[in-house]
Amino acid sequence: MTQLINYILHLADSNLILTQRNAAWCGHGPILEQDIAITNITLDLIGQSRNLYQYAATLINEGNENAVTEDSLAYLRTEREFKNLLLTEQENGDWAQTIVRQFFYSVYQYLLYQKLKESKDEQLAGIAAKSLKEVTYHVTWSSEWLIRLGDGTAESKEKILNAIKQLWPYTGEMFVQTDYELSVVAEGIAPDISLLKNDWLNKVTGVFEEATVSVPENIFMHTGGKTGTHTEKLGYILSDLQYLQRTYPNATW
Amino acid sequence: MVEENIITANTIWQLLEQVPDPEIPVLSILDLGIVRDVKINEGLVEIIITPTYSGCPAMDAISMDIRLKLIENGIKNFKITSVLSPAWTTDWMTEEGKIKLNKYGIAPPKISLDKSDTPPVCPQCKSADTKLLSQFGSTACKALYQCNDCKEPFDYFKCQ
Numbered sequence: 001m002t003q004l005i006n007y008i009l010h011l012a013d014s015n016l017i018l019t020q021r022n023a024a025w026c027g028h029g030p031i032l033e034q035d036i037a038i039t040n041i042t043l044d045l046i047g048q049s050r051n052l053y054q055y056a057a058t059l060i061n062e063g064n065e066n067a068v069t070e071d072s073l074a075y076l077r078t079e080r081e082f083k084n085l086l087l088t089e090q091e092n093g094d095w096a097q098t099i100v101r102q103f104f105y106s107v108y109q110y111l112l113y114q115k116l117k118e119s120k121d122e123q124l125a126g127i128a129a130k131s132l133k134e135v136t137y138h139v140t141w142s143s144e145w146l147i148r149l150g151d152g153t154a155e156s157k158e159k160i161l162n163a164i165k166q167l168w169p170y171t172g173e174m175f176v177q178t179d180y181e182l183s184v185v186a187e188g189i190a191p192d193i194s195l196l197k198n199d200w201l202n203k204v205t206g207v208f209e210e211a212t213v214s215v216p217e218n219i220f221m222h223t224g225g226k227t228g229t230h231t232e233k234l235g236y237i238l239s240d241l242q243y244l245q246r247t248y249p250n251a252t253w
Numbered sequence: 254m255v256e257e258n259i260i261t262a263n264t265i266w267q268l269l270e271q272v273p274d275p276e277i278p279v280l281s282i283l284d285l286g287i288v289r290d291v292k293i294n295e296g297l298v299e300i301i302i303t304p305t306y307s308g309c310p311a312m313d314a315i316s317m318d319i320r321l322k323l324i325e326n327g328i329k330n331f332k333i334t335s336v337l338s339p340a341w342t343t344d345w346m347t348e349e350g351k352i353k354l355n356k357y358g359i360a361p362p363k364i365s366l367d368k369s370d371t372p373p374v375c376p377q378c379k380s381a382d383t384k385l386l387s388q389f390g391s392t393a394c395k396a397l398y399q400c401n402d403c404k405e406p407f408d409y410f411k412c413q
Contacts, residue, residue, distance in 0.1 A: 126337035130337050
């Protein structure tokens with residue numbers, strides 16, 4: 001059960017942290033329609049993470065008097081307890097960097113949820129099936145932007161290439177299984193994520209070709225986010241995200 | 254007021270018909286297809302709803318509106334259960350709902366089996382010559398289009 005909870009938190013945390021990053025674009029998007037697009041995507045991501053946190057809270061509370069809620073999971077855990085992918089905590093950078101990060105994540109989420117919707121865990125399967133419909137739009141949107149910028153002007157191409165260079169080293173982690181993943185895979189609850197690596201690469205390569213950019217050669221891949229060892233960036237994100245509840249415990253509005 | 258001892262599922266459905274969607278007030282929550290079931294068990298009314306989009310902020314407002322509508326009508330013993338599975342689809346929207354949407358100026362969703370690239374018809378001038386401006390519109394459930402004939406921008410309720 002603990003491993004299942006860890007797994008759900010891992011999925012929820014990745015969404016929440018990317019939400020917090022993307023949300024910073026609100027009011028700052030390059031044009032109004034795209035400001036609305038990135039915030040709409042972000043709304044889907046926070047909704048998905050709420051469903052996951054609520055499910056995790058239900059499982060944690062079984063036989064536990066201290067009632068955990070979706071809010072306490074989001075606002076009161078420490079950096080080391082967060083299990084989000086390192087990719088999701090990377091900086092927004094420029095628009096190209098945000099697009100590339102979203103694209104990498106959405107393709108991963110799409111492939112993962114396609115399998116997870118067949119999970120024998122009905123709640124996870126339900127969340128995955130629901131989320132998949134939303135993620136399908138995210139993949140299309142981020143692919144189109146990647147192509148537009150990569151195959152655009154010299155400047156937009158340079159920005160896309162720079163974004164890929166910055167973010168590629170954080171993509172390997174998605175497919176390296178942790179103990180809790182191995183455990184839920186063994187129980188038939190989750191798909192073996194390492195088996196989705198090729199599908200992910202194929203999809204990414206296809207879009208990269210259209211965008212006239214190439215996939216980086218084998219380079220060092222960072223890991224650790226899934227087990228709580230983060231880049232220094234997560235601390236800053238959490239101090240912003242959790243400030244209110246830490247400073248004024250149980251504040252509501 | 255409805256007497257507690259004569260509550261039937263039919264009564265509840267009739268009350269729910271009067272609850273509008275907070276974002277698109279021409280549609281009732283029944284038109285939208287988000288009420289999946291009404292169960293009555295030993296006087297307890299259970300209303301099962303399903304969210305349109307995971308992060309749809311209207312869902313909390315909808316639960317609150319259902320609550321108020323029932324209380325207003327003297328029904329106190331009830332609960333609202335939100336279920337995710339099976340996931341909501343625009344195919345559950347009623348035909349009447351789609352007509353109301355179109356009149357309101359929002360192009361209704363295609364059926365999900367229709368995988369063609371045909372853009373929606375302009376709800377203003379009925380031209381079929383329209384273009385996508387953005388897949389993400391004023392709310393999570395809508396995309397933004399523009400008519401090439403009358404030039405009016407319009408919302409399209411995304412097929413899901």
